[in-house]
Amino acid sequence: xxxxxxxFAIILLSAVFVLGLAACGxxxxxGNGESAGGSGNTAQSGDxxxxxxxxxxxxxxxxxxxxxxxNAIVDRFEEEYPHIKVKREFGxxxxxxxxxxTQSAGGNAPDVVSMHQFxxxxxxxxxxxxxxxxxxxxxxxxxxxxPEAALDSGRVNGTLVMIPKGITMPGWVYxxxxxxxxxxxxxxxxxxxDDLIAISRQVVEKSGGxxxxxxxxxxxxxxxxxxxFVRQNGEDLYTExxxxxxxxxxxxxxxxxxxxxxxxxxxxxxxxSAEYDGVPLEQNLFVxxxxxxxxxxxxxxxxxxxxxxxxxxxxxxxxxxPGGQNGEYLEGAYLSITAQSKHPKEAALFINFFVNSERxxxxxxxxxxxxxxxDMAEFVKPLLAAPQARAVDFIxxxxxxxTSAAYAPAGATEVEAAFKDNATAIAFGQxxxxxxxxxxxxxxNRILGQ
Amino acid sequence: MNPKLINVLKRNxxxxxxxxxxxxxxxxxxxxxxxxxxxxSFTRYDxxxxxxxxxxxxxxxxxxxxQKWRNSLKVTLIYVLLGVPLQLVFALSIxxxxxxxxxxxRIYRAIYYVPSLFGGSVAVALLWRQLFGGEGLVNLLLRxxxxxxxxxxxxxxxxxxxxxxxxxxxxxxxxxxxxxxLKQVPTELYEASRIDGAxxxxxxxxxxxxxxxxxxxxxxxMQTIQAFxxxxxxxxxxRGTGGPLDSTLFYTLYLYQKGFTHFQxxxxxxxxxxxxxxxxxxxxxxFLSARKWVYYQE
Numbered sequence: 001x002x003x004x005x006x007x008f009a010i011i012l013l014s015a016v017f018v019l020g021l022a023a024c025g026x027x028x029x030x031g032n033g034e035s036a037g038g039s040g041n042t043a044q045s046g047d048x049x050x051x052x053x054x055x056x057x058x059x060x061x062x063x064x065x066x067x068x069x070x071n072a073i074v075d076r077f078e079e080e081y082p083h084i085k086v087k088r089e090f091g092x093x094x095x096x097x098x099x100x101x102t103q104s105a106g107g108n109a110p111d112v113v114s115m116h117q118f119x120x121x122x123x124x125x126x127x128x129x130x131x132x133x134x135x136x137x138x139x140x141x142x143x144x145x146x147p148e149a150a151l152d153s154g155r156v157n158g159t160l161v162m163i164p165k166g167i168t169m170p171g172w173v174y175x176x177x178x179x180x181x182x183x184x185x186x187x188x189x190x191x192x193x194d195d196l197i198a199i200s201r202q203v204v205e206k207s208g209g210x211x212x213x214x215x216x217x218x219x220x221x222x223x224x225x226x227x228x229f230v231r232q233n234g235e236d237l238y239t240e241x242x243x244x245x246x247x248x249x250x251x252x253x254x255x256x257x258x259x260x261x262x263x264x265x266x267x268x269x270x271x272x273s274a275e276y277d278g279v280p281l282e283q284n285l286f287v288x289x290x291x292x293x294x295x296x297x298x299x300x301x302x303x304x305x306x307x308x309x310x311x312x313x314x315x316x317x318x319x320x321x322p323g324g325q326n327g328e329y330l331e332g333a334y335l336s337i338t339a340q341s342k343h344p345k346e347a348a349l350f351i352n353f354f355v356n357s358e359r360x361x362x363x364x365x366x367x368x369x370x371x372x373x374x375d376m377a378e379f380v381k382p383l384l385a386a387p388q389a390r391a392v393d394f395i396x397x398x399x400x401x402x403t404s405a406a407y408a409p410a411g412a413t414e415v416e417a418a419f420k421d422n423a424t425a426i427a428f429g430q431x432x433x434x435x436x437x438x439x440x441x442x443x444x445n446r447i448l449g450q
Numbered sequence: 451m452n453p454k455l456i457n458v459l460k461r462n463x464x465x466x467x468x469x470x471x472x473x474x475x476x477x478x479x480x481x482x483x484x485x486x487x488x489x490x491s492f493t494r495y496d497x498x499x500x501x502x503x504x505x506x507x508x509x510x511x512x513x514x515x516x517q518k519w520r521n522s523l524k525v526t527l528i529y530v531l532l533g534v535p536l537q538l539v540f541a542l543s544i545x546x547x548x549x550x551x552x553x554x555x556r557i558y559r560a561i562y563y564v565p566s567l568f569g570g571s572v573a574v575a576l577l578w579r580q581l582f583g584g585e586g587l588v589n590l591l592l593r594x595x596x597x598x599x600x601x602x603x604x605x606x607x608x609x610x611x612x613x614x615x616x617x618x619x620x621x622x623x624x625x626x627x628x629x630x631x632l633k634q635v636p637t638e639l640y641e642a643s644r645i646d647g648a649x650x651x652x653x654x655x656x657x658x659x660x661x662x663x664x665x666x667x668x669x670x671x672m673q674t675i676q677a678f679x680x681x682x683x684x685x686x687x688x689r690g691t692g693g694p695l696d697s698t699l700f701y702t703l704y705l706y707q708k709g710f711t712h713f714q715x716x717x718x719x720x721x722x723x724x725x726x727x728x729x730x731x732x733x734x735x736x737f738l739s740a741r742k743w744v745y746y747q748e
Binding site: 411 | 496497498499515583584601603604605606689690691693694695696707710711712713715
């Protein structure tokens with residue numbers, strides 16, 4: 001009897017230890033993955049039977065203001081659909097993509113994910129996104145008020161994998177009060193690269209060297225700046241079959257232009273550029289008054305205007321190339337459903353609410369671009385503050401110039417890293433423009449050739 | 451079954467039962483992931499689709515073609531070769547100072563140890579950005595005494611050294627261990643040598659240092675292994691880029707970029723295994739060399 005009691009006690013004890021250990025393990029992964037904790041619940045809540053509560057997860061990138069806004073939209077959705085609970089996950093742009101990649105790999109990606117043109121091919125090509133036609137056919141998602149061009153921008157290889165939350169276009173901005181103070185005329189909406197250089201010269205001159213014309217936009221991300229330039233030259237970043245789409249000549253012209261501006265001290269030196277690389281909006285070169293011209297997407301105009309006590313933020317088109325083509329192509333922020341989602345119907349209902357209902361758009365307005373649903377675009381117009389209305393005007397002015405654009409192939413992030421590395425090497429004087437161009441092309445062809 | 455064997459199993463069952471939490475942890479949280487990583491290192495694996503067996507291709511690509519990999523190894527070696535010795539010399543000097551029987555030793559010891567507690571923390575790395583940035587405190591002081599400022603963090607020729615300084619600054623852990631070792635040195639040796647006319651300098655070289663070589667060795671091994679795996683400082687200070695111009699692209703940071711930014715988890719896994727081999731080799735060399743310079747009293 002006694003030995004049996006002992007054995008029982010031992011088993012009990014070890015069971016307690018094992019449980020404790022499992023709890024530790026769980027805690028650890030929570031700490032690292034932040035939001036990994038929610039993953040188990042989704043699976044347990046089972047099939048979406050009628051009346052039963054279903055939990056879906058929704059994730060987005062953005063700053064604090066956007067997080068508050070999206071939380072409010074999600075709250076309204078939960079009011080409308082009491083049987084669906086939405087868990088929210090969010091983070092800054094760079095962290096967002098790292099986390100999404102990890103979650104997808106671990107098989108616990110959220111049901112509804114925010115998507116972007118630059119990354120969609122990576123996910124779509126690997127079968128990670130649901131074909132949205134299935135939920136359109138079954139009636140959860142209504143896209144009847146979306147223009148064909150907007151839907152088309154969400155198709156990869158003919159499959160609709162994402163729905164635009166908002167359509168936006170990039171452009172260059174200036175702060176009216178700053179240019180007024182310097183006594184410089186505002187640029188024309190159809191300005192050119194020569195105008196960009198000329199205005200930069202005036203800025204440096206009239207500010208007595210305390211300001212630069214623009215940040216160094218020669219490197220960094222491949223789009224929009226460099227991409228507009230290659231498209232104006234009749235090329236594109238990539239071909240439809242996923243090869244590099246532009247010539248060495250175009251690349252040399254681009255980097256030479258920025259090198260000339262750097263040599264003339266119209267843009268910051270390499271070290272200053274490196275220091276400001278990736279800083280948050282409040283600390284960047286434009287907001288802190290160190291440069292007079294800046295490139296942003298139109299939907300962010302109001303965020304920038306908030307940073308200045310007086311004056312307005314005005315936007316002009318991306319600089320054009322005399323005799324060249326239009327660089328414009330549709331851009332925006334999108335919503336996708338992951339292929340792993342256990343509740344695609346509920347996820348589709350959520351997207352439908354997000355992009356088609358007045359209750360949602362009343363809050364969203366033009367947060368990540370002008371609504372693609374034409375009725376909703378009209379609905380939000382009277383709700384807009386002045387800078388937001390300016391953004392919508394700009395987007396509508398520029399959209400007619402837009403032509404289709406090939407999606408980035410898998411490996412695009414690595415090509416971009418090579419582009420950035422070589423541009424930085426020129427800036428620090430470690431490579432000539434020609435050397436850097438050769439090195440970049442060799443690297444990019446190797447990456448895409450695989 | 452052999453009744454003897456059953457007996458042995460019965461006798462040990464309780465022991466294994468008690469071990470089971472740890473055993474499960476070892477197998478589930480360490481052994482299996484390690485084996486999985488070994489397997490992935492021979493595949494092309496983008497984390498979203500099934501891994502694709504490619505044999506030694508990852509290793510071949512890394513060793514033969516990857517310039518960035520070579521550079522990251524170089525950056526890491528410089529960091530280890532400069533950071534570890536300087537940090538230990540610094541730690542030992544502070545320990546020697548504190549060991550001279552000053553009042554309030556406990557307080558000083560605690561204060562000097564604090565930076566190590568913050569060791570790999572994000573906050574300290576952020577602080578470093580501020581300190582060595584273009585408008586940072588360091589430049590402010592330099593300008594005060596009339597020297598030109600320099601953008602320490604954002605220039606490729608100095609960025610790595612700011613990280614080495616950060617490493618040196620976190621000398622607390624080895625210092626505390628040195629301090630304990632110094633207390634173990636018998637005082638009669640010092641008394642005897644003083645009578646024989648040895649000065650402080652000679653005492654240090656002839657008595658102190660030889661007697662604490664086992665601890666020096668311990669610190670060298672631990673800090674070297676740690677330095678090879680450093681990640682947070684470079685990640686935060688360069689905002690995840692390893693820039694400017696890859697000058698702070700630590701091995702682990704490049705590994706992270708490959709795996710999580712470029713979707714090449716197979717390649718990242720093979721990098722991890724090469725790093726393991728490098729660390730094992732360096733550690734083995736240290737142990738071999740220890741026969742020549744580490745002095746155990748027995």
